[in-house]
Amino acid sequence: MKLATWNVNSLKVRLPHLLDWLAAEAPDVVCLQETKTTDDVFPVEALAAAGYRAVFSGQKTYNGVAILSRADAVDVVAGIPGFPDEQKRVLAATVAGARIICLYIPNGQSVDSDKYQYKLAWLSALQGWLKAELAAHPRLAVLGDFNIAPEDRDVHDPAAWAGQVLCSEPERQHFRDLIGQGLTDAFRLFEQADKSFSWWDYRQGGFRRNLGLRIDHILLSGGLAGACTACRIDKTPRTWERPSDHAPVVAEIAAPG
DNA sequence: ATGGCCTGCAACGCAGGA
Numbered sequence: 001m002k003l004a005t006w007n008v009n010s011l012k013v014r015l016p017h018l019l020d021w022l023a024a025e026a027p028d029v030v031c032l033q034e035t036k037t038t039d040d041v042f043p044v045e046a047l048a049a050a051g052y053r054a055v056f057s058g059q060k061t062y063n064g065v066a067i068l069s070r071a072d073a074v075d076v077v078a079g080i081p082g083f084p085d086e087q088k089r090v091l092a093a094t095v096a097g098a099r100i101i102c103l104y105i106p107n108g109q110s111v112d113s114d115k116y117q118y119k120l121a122w123l124s125a126l127q128g129w130l131k132a133e134l135a136a137h138p139r140l141a142v143l144g145d146f147n148i149a150p151e152d153r154d155v156h157d158p159a160a161w162a163g164q165v166l167c168s169e170p171e172r173q174h175f176r177d178l179i180g181q182g183l184t185d186a187f188r189l190f191e192q193a194d195k196s197f198s199w200w201d202y203r204q205g206g207f208r209r210n211l212g213l214r215i216d217h218i219l220l221s222g223g224l225a226g227a228c229t230a231c232r233i234d235k236t237p238r239t240w241e242r243p244s245d246h247a248p249v250v251a252e253i254a255a256p257g
Numbered sequence: 258a259t260g261g262c263c264t265g266c267a268a269c270g271c272a273g274g275a
Contacts, residue, residue: 009274010264034274036265061265062273107275115273147275166275199275202262213275245263245275 001096001253002027005143005216006237007104007199007246011035011064014244015043017237022050025234027250028070029095031102031143035064042066057088065091065102065144073100083125092133097256098224099137101130103144108165116165119147123174127181134182139256140221142183145246147215150175150185154214156195166215184225186218186251187233198233199246207238218251227254 004027008014011032022030030052035042037058047054047068057078058064065088067073073093080090089104103126108119134140148171152158161167179185187196197212206212220228230252238247 013264034264107273109273109275164275201275204261206262215275242263 001029001098001255002250003029003100003141003143003218003253004248004250005031005033005102005145005218006248007033007145007216007244009034009036009244009246011037011043011066013242015046017240017243019046019050021234021237021248022052022068024236025248025250029098029100030068031091031100032066032068033064033102033104033145035066036061037064055091055093057091059086059088063088063104065089065104067091067093067095067100067102069093069095069100071096080122080125080129083122083129085122089122094137097139098253099133099140101133101140101142101144103142103146105145105147107147108171110165111163111168120170120174123171127174127177130178130183131181134221138221138223141224141251142178142217142219143249144217145215146175146217148172148175149213149215150217153194154197156197156211156213161213166213178219182222183219184222184228186220186225186228186231187214187249189225189228190231196233198249200238202245216246216249218249220251220253224253227256228252229254
């Protein structure tokens with residue numbers, strides 16, 4: 001089973017890239033973030049023609065998440081239960097016996113902003129919910145744009161980013177707390193090139209100069225981590241014309257039994 | 258030099274992203 005996550009930065013603009021990438025990679029499950037599209041105009045038909053079902057939770061202009069899958073998606077939940085939020089950032093579904101949780105964690109803007117406080121409150125709510133989800137689903141994967149670079153090696157210039165949003169200690173502690181709940185960072189299960197990133201600023205030739213951050217992640221429960229055979233960041237779509245600023249992250253899980 | 262770029266919405270600039 002091939003799982004993927006990709007912040008597409010507007011599904012409308014990126015649909016051609018998404019379709020090309022699905023054809024090339026043939027993932028079984030894809031979590032999308034920043035679809036920036038309302039549910040009434042979600043491109044259901046184009047994705048169905050490509051062989052994918054879709055569940056989605058979107059809004060106008062901002063945010064928006066979706067789960068694409070070859071197999072049926074059931075037990076769909078939008079949002080963090082008990083945490084009212086106008087912003088469409090969470091979608092969960094069960095696909096082929098695996099619980100899939102798609103996240104678009106708030107950016108936070110800057111550590112002295114109200115948006116940062118919202119991010120921390122959001123992360124606290126996430127911790128409580130995931131604890132229950134992990135207890136209920138031994139085979140669980142959390143995929144998405146976490147907007148957290150977990151360690152200095154996930155940052156092109158750790159000194160410049162020290163203490164800044166995406167790298168601050170409270171955010172990194174939340175990431176470690178997710179690991180402490182029994183989740184594994186699939187990317188770090190394997191040998192990886194130095195300076196591996198999943199996002200690069202559009203400005204200043206960020207991608208060409210590899211001035212990036214690793215903020216898109218796939219976390220696996222014990223039941224899936226033990227069967228994970230590969231995890232990589234696919235930089236290919238970032239080289240295409242008019243790309244998303246994020247690259248997809250892909251994990252391969254061996255079939256159970 | 259605290260902006261550079263991209264998207265959506267709407268309107269000819271703004272918010273938001275990271």
